[in-house]
Amino acid sequence: xxxxxxxxxxxxxxxxxxxxxxxxxxxxxxxxxxxxxxxxxxxxxxxxxxxxxxxxxxxxxxxxxxxxxxxxxxxxxxxxxxxxxxxxxxxxxxxxxxxxxxxxxxxxxxxxxxxxxxxxxxxxxxxxxxxxxxxxxxxxxxxxxxxxxxxxxxxxxxxxxxxxxxxxxxxxxxxxxxxxxxxxxxxxxxxxxxxxxxxxxxxxxxxxxxxxxxxxxxxxxxxxxxxxxxxxxxxxxxxxxxxxxxxxxxxxxxxxxxxxxxxxxxxxxxxxxxxxxxxxxxxxxxxxxxxxxxxxxxxxxxxxxxxxxxxxxxxxxx
Numbered sequence: 001x002x003x004x005x006x007x008x009x010x011x012x013x014x015x016x017x018x019x020x021x022x023x024x025x026x027x028x029x030x031x032x033x034x035x036x037x038x039x040x041x042x043x044x045x046x047x048x049x050x051x052x053x054x055x056x057x058x059x060x061x062x063x064x065x066x067x068x069x070x071x072x073x074x075x076x077x078x079x080x081x082x083x084x085x086x087x088x089x090x091x092x093x094x095x096x097x098x099x100x101x102x103x104x105x106x107x108x109x110x111x112x113x114x115x116x117x118x119x120x121x122x123x124x125x126x127x128x129x130x131x132x133x134x135x136x137x138x139x140x141x142x143x144x145x146x147x148x149x150x151x152x153x154x155x156x157x158x159x160x161x162x163x164x165x166x167x168x169x170x171x172x173x174x175x176x177x178x179x180x181x182x183x184x185x186x187x188x189x190x191x192x193x194x195x196x197x198x199x200x201x202x203x204x205x206x207x208x209x210x211x212x213x214x215x216x217x218x219x220x221x222x223x224x225x226x227x228x229x230x231x232x233x234x235x236x237x238x239x240x241x242x243x244x245x246x247x248x249x250x251x252x253x254x255x256x257x258x259x260x261x262x263x264x265x266x267x268x269x270x271x272x273x274x275x276x277x278x279x280x281x282x283x284x285x286x287x288x289x290x291x292x293x294x295x296x297x298x299x300x301x302x303x304x305x306x307x308x309x310x311x312x313x314x315x316x317x318x
Contacts, residue, residue: 011302017106039051085164087316090167091129092147092169094133135233153237163239169227175246176252177308178224179244180243180245182243209315222252229245231243248286
């Protein structure tokens with residue numbers, strides 16, 4: 001039997017993170033300090049993001065960059081320089097009001113914290129982890145209101161637009177890795193040379209994800225449209241991104257059949273207005289519980305957490 005990680009670091013802090021009154025920015029800020037993960041904070045358009053970096057370990061860097069990238073420092077969006085194209089792993093830490101947010105998206109945050117700890121231990125270098133603010137939108141808000149949109153604009157200005165971005169969202173419930181095809185639907189009616197290049201870049205990210213699952217001999221992997229996530233904001237800002245999520249196999253299988261027989265169901269996952277017109281019972285139960293009180297701690301499947309961390313670590317070595 002696989003031991004549950006929920007009593008181990010960092011997961012022993014999980015229940016406090018999802019408590020109703022928790023200031024999640026302050027809590028995450030303190031936790032990254034406690035775990036001695038080198039990080040900077042970035043506030044842009046009123047949204048506060050975290051960027052976690054590999055240890056410096058005596059690297060010779062300009063003083064400006066040392067200050068910008070230093071533990072607990074604030075990145076100004078212009079000082080960061082990278083010599084190679086990093087893997088960028090992303091998870092949003094905000095949640096909908098009145099929801100515990102256990103799966104959406106606290107689990108992925110903690111999974112990427114564990115990933116950062118393992119990558120630090122292995123002395124891996126070519127990665128960045130970002131915890132984004134304002135993924136969740138309220139009624140009437142569009143994609144440009146997402147924190148990932150204005151963040152992506154800043155990353156492009158800083159020369160990080162060429163990074164390989166992977167979004168981890170709702171990764172805490174299930175045994176089947178889902179490589180999202182939602183970007184295809186978001187770009188479906190777009191035209192022009194730029195969008196052609198973006199489609200090609202997204203396909204390259206998807207191929208990289210699939211290649212990684214094959215190398216790890218992961219046998220429960222599917223390509224499926226998934227709910228709206230930070231990839232929307234990144235794509236709108238011109239940065240290709242690939243979303244990764246997880247579902248229980250018993251939900252994923254029937255959903256594949258429904259997608260074949262129910263035209264428009266894929267669009268319902270992307271477009272919230274369409275979603276309101278669709279029988280929600282057609283959507284996997286795990287996704288139906290997102291953004292509500294049912295997104296709770298008991299529904300998590302911590303016995304499968306190691307698979308996502310293993311996948312994220314392997315991606316970061318690419």
